[in-house]
Amino acid sequence: MKKTIVITGAGGVLCSTLAEALAMEGHKVALLDLNKESAIAAAKNIKDKGGEAIGVEANVLDEASLRQAKQEVNNVFGKCDILLNGAGGNHPLGTTSDPFLQEDDLKIKVEGFKTFFDLDPDGIQFVFNLNFIGTLLPTQIFAQDMVGRNNCSILNISSMNAFKPLTKIPAYSGAKAAVSNFTQWLAVHFSKVNIRVNALAPGFFLTEQNRTLLTNGDGSLTSRGNQIIERTPMGKFGKPEDLIGTTLWLCGEEASFVTGIVVPIDGGFSAYSGI
Template sequence: MKVPFNIDLKDKVAVVTGGGGVLCKAFAEALASCGAKVAILDLNEEAAKKVAEDIKKDGGTAIGVAANVLKIESLEAARKIIEEKFGTCDILINGAGGNHPKGTTTKEYFETGDLDVKELTTFFDLDPEGIQFVFNLNFIGTLLPTQVFGKDMVNKKSAGIVNVSSMNAFAPLTKIPAYSGAKAAISNFTQWLAVHFSRTGIRVNAIAPGFFETNQNAKLLRDEEGNYTPRADKIISQTPMGRFGTPEELLGTLLWLVDDGASGFVNGTVIPVDGGFAAYSGV
């Protein structure tokens, strides 16, 4: 991938968690295109290594490393590998996250008769373990990598952390209370970290993507024939630009945030990239 931005990240070491996914793969490729040495971390080692191989074929420098963002010993092992091959971390992208069916309701609106319908998952049926999984994956899965890789970033010149929040953090979507709450926690945590690290040289910001088609939401947005589902049509009707975003449309914001020369006084921000979804009242 060649990005149309004049950002120089030569000799920087970037770590991207969740790097095997659609959006974070694009992040990793963009960072490598700007000269960074990129470590792609993912629970799926094969996916991580595939992204790294694609980057290397394009002339970049990358490695794929298996890592579980919920286990600090796994992250420490990944950190050791990265330090041996590339050096210590300068840029951390906390991209690992996601939702779970057990943290999701069947319907958008609860009605009194729903209590007697066994086929439905109502608010009252939400599984605490499912809720916990979503909060852990998104919040703890951001906190632990920051603890592990953040130590190497203290007092470095131009060190930066970019978390991945969501437009759900601005206004919760129906049916997904766990994911919406977890992403709101990420936005708050981003601000907290920015203040906490502000005397160390580490800047902390977040991107809040709107709706992008990924492997994770494919079944929610398209039916078996590839057509948009009613929920996808509803999303697009509430997005002023009238479409889903593409991963490439996140890259300008990402690279701006990690480049100290371009955004050196930007700290503690959560930037929506959502086609105007959060700004639209629906009328």
Template sequence: MFGLRGRVAVVTGGTGVLGGAMARGIARAGARVGVLGRRKERAARVAKEIEEAGGEAMPLPADVLDRKQLEAARETVLERWGRVDILVNAAGGNVPGAAVGEGESFFGLSREAFAGVFDLNLVGTVLPIQVFGAAMAEGKPPGEAEGCIVNISSMAAQRPLTRVVGYSAAKAAIDNLTRWLAVELPRRYGAGMRVNAIAPGFFLGEQNRALLVNEDGSLTERGGKIIEHTPAGRFGEPEELVGTLIWLCSPAAGFVNGAVIPVDGGFSAFSGV
């Protein structure tokens, strides 16, 4: 019920901390994994780690905002493995200038930076779905298409966070896109098409570490507030996203569609009182 053996998966943002953990995790569950990311050497390293652990993987150097590169990556996957069953959209993040810092005003927010964070998170999810989702849906007998798409949302989508206005709005759009596609794809192509999302709580990554933790390992003021509002009393570990991902991609979640699953240590449940 929870195995992915025989499935072919593509993980965008597979070169990042969270995306890499998810790529390695679904490989351990039996999936063959295409590690997609802009950083060619990093993608190759993650794929090598998967293969050294007994899995099957290949690097897919590509930018999620470049349709031609995505289409080339899709053809590489189809030529080697013949199919695409799973797409995990883990590419994303914040963009400098798309936040309102101390002493700054929302009214002076850069339009270019705001558009940039939407491109990275929203368009960088839409384009991979169009490219790899087409491999799942098109060319199949009417009503018989199957495929699993998992988008990566955020706590910022459900409970907007101070400062990160662009990122919060973009991730809220991911939630809406997830639900819209969860209706559109199975109705048009087949009940086997499912679209869900994971909403991570606070995990230390490349982009947010300096905001949450000081060089000596102590919490910043912002990091302390987050931990105070997280009943688990700590940040998440990247591997703690893997179980939910495997479940969503497996036959065990065959009737789960249009859901946004929090993996947040209780952050979204806590009122602060």
């Protein structure tokens, strides 16, 4: 059955790939992104391949913006059947310079060097808002279309950080843990109105947000990139296409009795003790 699917953060590599896959299954896909040009370009790519898609500007932290986007989606495609909350990310202001605090770190006065005690509350709040509030607000707006209807669902994007917090990024790890918890809470809350709620927890995928953190200019791995690969049993980064199968399953009627789960897609990273 053809559905109307709304995807936030759809201008990015991962969500634009999922949008294309869903469109190729015959669904009508609305690609929402703060960057209107990116959303429109991703939608054009889908339409050029024979799919139905529109690109819509939307700020997941602004209720008025989301309501305007919903009106546009409803006018073109009708009511939303599936919401994929893909907007998210990290910020340097919520990141420490080193993985471990050493006593001598407190004496370092180099510009840009940050210990836990130097983390900017505004940066922490930005990361929490983008990942958690940026999941909650679109759900409040678009899930109203789903109440009492059949075969509607919400798919959030958590992270394997929610299972095992990574060093240096406390804000992002905590925010994604909140997304996982919210997924479970919402699955219970919406269980009587026929809305399923699940989440993907991607491991390490190379995107424009993390490419310089994980790879050098020549394509070789940075020290952090090497750490990740050494602790990933499958020995590689994920490709955007690796998310497609689980997404199609959780959004499809084959998963009609599946709700409240968070699925790690991480090459075994979250299962590996390192020994």
